[in-house]
Amino acid sequence: MSDTATDFDADALRSYLSSVLETTVTDTEVVSDGLNLVVAISTADADRYVLRRPNKLRESGLFVDLRTEYATLKRLRDTDVPVPEPVRFCDDESVPGGPFCLTTALDGEPFPRGEDLPRRYRDPDARRRIAQQSVDTLARIHSLPTEPFEDVLERRPPRDQLDAATDRLDEAARVTGQEFPTLRAVGDWLAEHVPPSPTTSLTHGDFRTGNLLFTGTDDGRPDLTGVLDWETAALGDPLAELGYFLLDWRGADDPRPAPDAFADLEARYPDHDGMTWVRRMHEHGLSPFAADAGSLGRRELVARYEGATGARFEHERFYVANATFGLATVWADLDRNRVATGAAPEREPLIEYLALVAERITNGASPL
Known part of the structure; x- marks a missing residue:
């Protein structure tokens, strides 16, 4: 798996996720490709999801592994802290885009460091x-x-x-x-x-x-x-x-x-x-x-x-x-x-x- 989205097979991923989600995935859009590859997923049911795949530094000790991150989200689901709903964890290297975690998409925008507010x-x-x-x-x-x-x-x-x-x-x-x-x-x-x-x-x-x-x-x-x-x-x-x-x-x-x-x-x-x-x-x-x-x-x-x-x-x-x-x-x-x-x-x-x-x-x- 490379560090960039150049190996990202959108067609294959759409086919796989359509099967998993039991709906038609209509669009995949790479929104970030830094430490993590982040892909926005749209479906025919108008549901929106986010796929996250680590690109680099995950083994450096700075981060937990992807399975742990997903498990943490599952435990946060029943709290009053607003987090994306965990949908699927995939650790199969043969799956397009994998390993990855899939969550629901939340409305809103972040305010990154170094930038002014909208x-x-x-x-x-x-x-x-x-x-x-x-x-x-x-x-x-x-x-x-x-x-x-x-x-x-x-x-x-x-x-x-x-x-x-x-x-x-x-x-x-x-x-x-x-x-x-x-x-x-x-x-x-x-x-x-x-x-x-x-x-x-x-x-x-x-x-x-x-x-x-x-x-x-x-x-x-x-x-x-x-x-x-x-x-x-x-x-x-x-x-x-x-x-x-x-x-x-x-x-x-x-x-x-x-x-x-x-x-x-x-x-x-x-x-x-x-x-x-x-x-x-x-x-x-x-x-x-x-x-x-x-x-x-x-x-x-x-x-x-x-x-x-x-x-x-x-x-x-x-x-x-x-x-x-x-x-x-x-x-x-x-x-x-x-x-x-x-x-x-x-x-x-x-x-x-x-x-x-x-x-x-x-x-x-x-x-x-």
């Missing part, structure tokens, strides 16, 4: 509603009983997550030849400040508006309709995931790199394509709309989460620095994969920027 949502009320519904849904996930998931998901406390991220960094350095000194220093600080005895809950693993779906109601207000991509689900520390969620929002005084450190980054990568995103991230954050009027700040999000769960967001410097470190190691792993497949790394300035942010937090800056 024009109809660019007002304070809409931004506030997006922030509120996002954090409320995160709190809902973390409040679910863990028992139904204990037979399919592994426990991943902060120490294990940190060790896995450090291993990713080691392997990325070995393959790409980059050393990541600032990021390694952050990792050392985190290893010395892991909070004791965390609570365990169901965690999504990559909870951000890029993995949520929103639809507009008749009055133009966005409503959260789905939580997608459970490929990083685990039984973990909910505060670690809250720290990750906060990365996409703004604090009262965000711990951005000092002016001289940012100037040095600019000087080392003057013509690098990644600096365009770094400059935008430096000015507006990972999700630009979160800096605009109406959107909740990090302290407001934390207060709303605490009110919904009864938890206290203690050790916030560890949790936000840990999330920043973890995201940087994921980007380093993506560069490792590029180099391993014969391409050049493309995320060096982004990784270094996140390292500088994490360093500010470990040196005492408030992440809220």
Whole structure:
């Protein structure tokens, strides 16, 4: 199975799914072909489905296997967390498009990192509603009983997550030849400040508006309709995931790199394509709309989460620095994969920027 849709046999897949679904599949459309191949499926009954097939990095330890992801969706089906309905899991390599999982399609659209909101949502009320519904849904996930998931998901406390991220960094350095000194220093600080005895809950693993779906109601207000991509689900520390969620929002005084450190980054990568995103991230954050009027700040999000769960967001410097470190190691792993497949790394300035942010937090800056 290749990493692209070039081996995707739409006719054969339509025939197979028509038999499975007992209806005529009228159309298949590739909507994404990155880490996963995502195909929209339409039928003569006007039902819509989504097929997801891993393309790469599934074996890296970042993700659960496809069977586990499907089993997690089945257990979420009876909760109040909005997720696609699991329809079929196929692990037969001979089936066109397989192995894959098939789910129902949900209405709505995600808001990816680095992009502004659709024009109809660019007002304070809409931004506030997006922030509120996002954090409320995160709190809902973390409040679910863990028992139904204990037979399919592994426990991943902060120490294990940190060790896995450090291993990713080691392997990325070995393959790409980059050393990541600032990021390694952050990792050392985190290893010395892991909070004791965390609570365990169901965690999504990559909870951000890029993995949520929103639809507009008749009055133009966005409503959260789905939580997608459970490929990083685990039984973990909910505060670690809250720290990750906060990365996409703004604090009262965000711990951005000092002016001289940012100037040095600019000087080392003057013509690098990644600096365009770094400059935008430096000015507006990972999700630009979160800096605009109406959107909740990090302290407001934390207060709303605490009110919904009864938890206290203690050790916030560890949790936000840990999330920043973890995201940087994921980007380093993506560069490792590029180099391993014969391409050049493309995320060096982004990784270094996140390292500088994490360093500010470990040196005492408030992440809220």
